[in-house]
Amino acid sequence: MLQYALQRIAWLIPTLLAMALVTFIIMHATPGSPLDPQAPNANPLSPELQRNLAEKYGLDKPLYIQFFTFLKNVVRLDFGFSYIYKTRSVSEIIAGTFPISLQLGIMAFVFATVVGVTLGTLAAVHQNSWIDYLCVFLATMGVSLPNFVTGILLIVLFAITLGVLPVSGWDSPRNWILPTLTLGLPELGIIARYTRASVLEVVRADYTRTARAKGVAQRAVIIRHVLKNALIPVVTYLGPLLAAIGTGSFFVELIYSIPGMGKFFVLSMSGRDYNMIMAVILLYGAFLGVMNLVVDLAYGLLDPRIKYG
Amino acid sequence: MRETLAPIPPAGQPVEARAPSLRRLHRQTGFWHDALRRLLRNRLAVVGAVMVATILLVAATADILTPYPYAKTNFAHGYESPNARYPLGTDPLGRDLLSRMIYGARISMIVGVGSQVLVILIGVPIGAMAGYFGGRLDLYLMRVVDVMYAFPTLLFVILIMSALGAGLFNIFLAIGVTGWVTLCRLTRGQFLALREQEFIMGARAVGATSWQVILRHLLPNALAPIIIAVTFGVPRAIFTEAALSFIGVGINPPLPSWGGMVGEYQPYLRSYWYMATFPAVAIGLTMLSFSFLGDGLRDALDPTLRR
Numbered sequence: 125m126l127q128y129a130l131q132r133i134a135w136l137i138p139t140l141l142a143m144a145l146v147t148f149i150i151m152h153a154t155p156g157s158p159l160d161p162q163a164p165n166a167n168p169l170s171p172e173l174q175r176n177l178a179e180k181y182g183l184d185k186p187l188y189i190q191f192f193t194f195l196k197n198v199v200r201l202d203f204g205f206s207y208i209y210k211t212r213s214v215s216e217i218i219a220g221t222f223p224i225s226l227q228l229g230i231m232a233f234v235f236a237t238v239v240g241v242t243l244g245t246l247a248a249v250h251q252n253s254w255i256d257y258l259c260v261f262l263a264t265m266g267v268s269l270p271n272f273v274t275g276i277l278l279i280v281l282f283a284i285t286l287g288v289l290p291v292s293g294w295d296s297p298r299n300w301i302l303p304t305l306t307l308g309l310p311e312l313g314i315i316a317r318y319t320r321a322s323v324l325e326v327v328r329a330d331y332t333r334t335a336r337a338k339g340v341a342q343r344a345v346i347i348r349h350v351l352k353n354a355l356i357p358v359v360t361y362l363g364p365l366l367a368a369i370g371t372g373s374f375f376v377e378l379i380y381s382i383p384g385m386g387k388f389f390v391l392s393m394s395g396r397d398y399n400m401i402m403a404v405i406l407l408y409g410a411f412l413g414v415m416n417l418v419v420d421l422a423y424g425l426l427d428p429r430i431k432y433g
Numbered sequence: 434m435r436e437t438l439a440p441i442p443p444a445g446q447p448v449e450a451r452a453p454s455l456r457r458l459h460r461q462t463g464f465w466h467d468a469l470r471r472l473l474r475n476r477l478a479v480v481g482a483v484m485v486a487t488i489l490l491v492a493a494t495a496d497i498l499t500p501y502p503y504a505k506t507n508f509a510h511g512y513e514s515p516n517a518r519y520p521l522g523t524d525p526l527g528r529d530l531l532s533r534m535i536y537g538a539r540i541s542m543i544v545g546v547g548s549q550v551l552v553i554l555i556g557v558p559i560g561a562m563a564g565y566f567g568g569r570l571d572l573y574l575m576r577v578v579d580v581m582y583a584f585p586t587l588l589f590v591i592l593i594m595s596a597l598g599a600g601l602f603n604i605f606l607a608i609g610v611t612g613w614v615t616l617c618r619l620t621r622g623q624f625l626a627l628r629e630q631e632f633i634m635g636a637r638a639v640g641a642t643s644w645q646v647i648l649r650h651l652l653p654n655a656l657a658p659i660i661i662a663v664t665f666g667v668p669r670a671i672f673t674e675a676a677l678s679f680i681g682v683g684i685n686p687p688l689p690s691w692g693g694m695v696g697e698y699q700p701y702l703r704s705y706w707y708m709a710t711f712p713a714v715a716i717g718l719t720m721l722s723f724s725f726l727g728d729g730l731r732d733a734l735d736p737t738l739r740r
Binding site for chain 1: 588593595668672675676679680682696699703706714720724728
């Protein structure tokens with residue numbers, strides 16, 4: 125198992141290299157440059173100035189040299205300066221914003237998983253009851269409603285109409301509730317739906333009937349025999365999910381004024397902040413790779429028949 | 434799952450007696466007829482369909498319905514809450530929110546339906562060729578599709594939009610370029626499953642050309658899952674447009690887009706909650722109606738998938 129894990133971690137390096145290369149190519153193939161003016165309709169820099177800046181940032185070198193310079197620096201976690209926030213390095217910005225996004229992501233993840241799995245299991249055990257319909261309803265809402273829509277609706281309901289929670293900000297735990305709900309609700313619906321489908325399948329399995337026949341109580345049957353086996357497809361979804369919401373959401377951060385890193389996924393693209401694009405894509409890629417490894421290891425814990433070699 | 438679907442009425446459906454000469458025609462109308470009946474029995478799907486029809490009607494008649502031009506500013510009447518003159522109030526520039534909402538419906542529908550037409554035009558022919566001819570062509574086309582799949586769609590769209598610039602036509606292009614892969618895979622899977630079936634062999638045996646086999650025999654039989662995919666593609670396109678306009682790289686102002694309105698009025702939420710809430714509710718309702726309709730269509734057209 126340890127050997128397998130180490131092997132998988134070693135495989136992350138070529139995967140990330142390939143991701144870096146593809147992103148680098150697409151980024152440079154897209155028209156526009158980081159030296160273009162950021163504000164719409166602004167006057168472009170003079171050609172001499174552009175040339176000087178390009179020289180300073182190494183943008184005048186051939187692309188393959190730029191790529192190798194990038195690789196050389198990345199080993200020391202140095203992504204260079206941000207073209208948008210000209211005075212700060214990308215690593216500095218990420219170090220300041222990633223923990224906030226990660227905290228929000230983990231809170232939303234725990235909320236969605238705990239409630240989603242519970243709801244999905246109850247829905248499957250009491251098929252066609254009100255809780256089943258609630259589960260299907262939440263799942264449909266979850267996949268259909270964009271989070272900037274749920275975000276606005278939650279603010280209007282809880283912060284403006286009822287006045288029980290603050291509209292935006294990130295200073296106190298009371299600020300955390302609405303963003304957590306907004307980020308977690310769509311995932312809750314999807315997790316509940318996966319759990320429901322998977323539990324429905326397992327409840328009819330022979331070993332569940334055997335457990336019941338032995339006289340195991342309903343609660344124990346569900347928790348020890350059904351859930352353990354039913355969670356495999358759910359866990360498959362959960363791994364990439366944490367990587368996705370742990371790196372922040374542009375919309376949720378904007379609506380609630382949260383100083384996280386989600387906005388850089390969008391701003392770095394629209395501003396052609398080359399260094400920032402590489403950093404956020406690689407951070408997400410590494411996170412995703414690690415989560416997929418965690419998922420594979422979790423399979424072994426849930427079902428000892430799954431072996432690695 | 435969908436790949437193995439055969440569009441034949443499920444067992445247990447009563448088979449009516451028919452005249453032999455009209456047999457083929459009847460079998461086909463029979464399938465669609467049954468599907469329609471199943472769809473109408475699904476209450477949620479009917480609600481969805483009625484709402485979709487209403488939104489389409491509003492979008493089509495926007496010029497007649499709007500009380501004011503959508504871009505007309507009136508600084509004497511800015512920040513007004515809903516009242517008799519302005520049923521949904523006015524925005525900071527004094528533009529009538531109801532008129533902007535109605536034109537927003539038109540934009541959403543144009544983007545939703547229009548981009549899906551482009552997606553069909555790109556995805557179905559490529560998928561059909563890959564599935565029908567197979568071999569090397571299939572192999573290469575599918576690798577391209579795999580690469581497209583691996584890229585996060587919304588980021589890709591944002592990148593395309595910031596390269597091309599905002600505008601309605603560019604939104605079509607961005608959604609079309611990124612959206613065709615799903616439909617392409619689906620069509621290919623259908624064709625792969627269908628092309629070995631006896632009725633295709635029969636058609637070839639009587640001398641049908643590849644074109645005839647694809648257009649007359651394979652495509653009609655692959656239609657049901659394509660319709661379902663398109664029904665789910667429309668809300669996804671509407672969402673993409675709303676997200677792009679929210680960010681500010683979507684529709685060019687002053688053209689109103691629901692997503693753009695949410696983004697534009699969101700800073701005023703604390704004092705003027707209704708400004709961003711109306712378009713947010715409109716986006717939510719539209720996406721929900723298409724989801725209901727899509728779920729209903731899937732159950733109706735493909736009863737084997739029902740859980």
